[in-house]
Amino acid sequence: MSTVDEKINVKELPFVAPCRKLKMSAPLNWLKLGWADIKKAPWQSLSYGSAIVILCCIVSFMVWLYGGIGLLVSLLSGFLFLGPILALGLYSISCQIQAGMTPRLGYCMREGKRHLGNELIFAVILSVILLIWARAATMTHILYPETSNAVWTQFIPFFTVGTLEGVVFSAIIFCFSAFSLPMIMDRKVDVVTAVITSINAVLRNRRVSLIWACIIALIVAIGFATLFLGFIVLMPLVGHATWHAYKETIISDEWPKHGAIID
Secondary structure, three states: OOOEEEEEOOOOOOOOOOEEEEOOOHHHHHHHHHHHHHHHOHHHHHHHHHHHHHHHHHHHHHHHHHOOHHHHHHHHHHHHHHHHHHOHHHHHHHHHHHOOOOOOHHHHHHHHHHOHHHHHHHHHHHHHHHHHHHHHHHHHHHHOOOOOOOOHHHHHHHHHHHHHHHHHHHHHHHHHHOOHHHHHHHEOOOHHHHHHHHHHHHHHOHHHHHHHHHHHHHHHHHHHHOOOOOHHHHHHHHHHHHHHHHHHHEOOOOOOEOOOOOO
16 A cells, blocks of 8 residues: 655755655555565675674774773764665665666675765765764753762753754754665765755655654664664665655656666
8 A cells, every 4th residue: 555645746946856745654664665675685685784783893892992982972873874874785775676686785886886976975964963963962061060969950951952952963864864865876866956855855744754763763772772783684674664765755757867787
């Protein structure tokens, strides 16, 4: 059953692809499709997830060894920013499956190289937002109680403001990345158009987007709770599901598709 109600035309916004109005059940359908992709390409998907887990473990160990717990927490927070970029290969696997091809990791690597310019621009954008968030978090420490015997009520302003900051910046990142990178992978489109398209689609499907964001946050929390091991399966699941979310939400027919890579 389709999770799409209708097409929303966007005539008032330049440089944006139109989107569809989604049903509330759409995120669960995306997860089902993502799981189906894992079953169709199990070793490709799980190998990709394992590589990401190994990378996370190496980075965490090095930071813990040389940087301390504060830097470790900061880098783990940065995982929320880098996750969409790390999933580019998973989008490619889903794209290959949808095209009737046998998924190949080598194809994913060549696709990543092809989109390297747009990926770097997007990474710079996320890095700037991360730096702003880090600066805002530093300023929040003025609310931290100075006395050593502070009661719990004195911590309420600090945790309240800190939580609100996290929600705001996480929402910004989600709006920017929900559909933009799969669109860049699929179509010949610039970063600005892809990001504006993603923001527009999220704002026009607020409730569905909130559900999808909460599901992703829960999956990330499970991955951390399992000391990254859960990401072997969960990262491919979210990556494949994100591809199907893009294909179901964004109407990008006016932009040409990327040509197939020939060996």
